[in-house]
Amino acid sequence: SAVISQKPSRDICQRGTSLTIQCQVDSQVTMMFWYRQQPGQSLTLIATANQGSEATYESGFVIDKFPISRPNLTFSTLTVSNMSPEDSSIYLCSVTWDNKETQYFGPGTRLLVL
Amino acid sequence: QKEVEQNSGPLSVPEGAIASLNCTYSDRGSQSFFWYRQYSGKSPELIMSIYSNGDKEDGRFTAQLNKASQYVSLLIRDSQPSDSATYLCAVNIGSGTYKYIFGTGTRLKVLA
Numbered sequence: 001s002a003v004i005s006q007k008p009s010r011d012i013c014q015r016g017t018s019l020t021i022q023c024q025v026d027s028q029v030t031m032m033f034w035y036r037q038q039p040g041q042s043l044t045l046i047a048t049a050n051q052g053s054e055a056t057y058e059s060g061f062v063i064d065k066f067p068i069s070r071p072n073l074t075f076s077t078l079t080v081s082n083m084s085p086e087d088s089s090i091y092l093c094s095v096t097w098d099n100k101e102t103q104y105f106g107p108g109t110r111l112l113v114l
Numbered sequence: 115q116k117e118v119e120q121n122s123g124p125l126s127v128p129e130g131a132i133a134s135l136n137c138t139y140s141d142r143g144s145q146s147f148f149w150y151r152q153y154s155g156k157s158p159e160l161i162m163s164i165y166s167n168g169d170k171e172d173g174r175f176t177a178q179l180n181k182a183s184q185y186v187s188l189l190i191r192d193s194q195p196s197d198s199a200t201y202l203c204a205v206n207i208g209s210g211t212y213k214y215i216f217g218t219g220t221r222l223k224v225l226a
Contacts, residue, residue, distance in 0.1 A: 031212050043216040101146050105157040
């Protein structure tokens, strides 16, 4: 099965700074998604990362705060901009393959904003 | 607004018993349903998907779907302490988007 990796695995950041999270897959995927999981809560979809075009954001999430890139079929980045303590969460990428709906998750990035 | 609901638990069952986890969803148009297991500090891992009414079995796991009642469940037979985790129900919102809505998850504790 394919391998999904995320970098960094965890980070501690100061408020007002930005962090870019990478998601790398070792084979071409159909769809890539970015989720946030706040402490003790379930997963909330931030956006769909579209290859070669702007991401599609869910209600409550905006490009200025969470810019996303997907330059090819195996890689995407999510930036958390101008961070505040409320951004402390686990950020997860997920992917689908072969035009199937099932999503598989990367290991996540644990972010703490002080 | 489309919703997926689960009892947050914790659901405690003795080792060897059957654990029954339930999920209801609001969108009648949903066609695809997924169960994920998430251990503390880890990312969700897929257990099963189900698309048709009825039961689908995979080892100790059985997913049950009733679209008329908008209800999907997961049964875990012969529960083991290693099954202790949070179980997330995910529902595809349709329209060819491949997007899910996740339930809040049910925390399962299997007591040795």
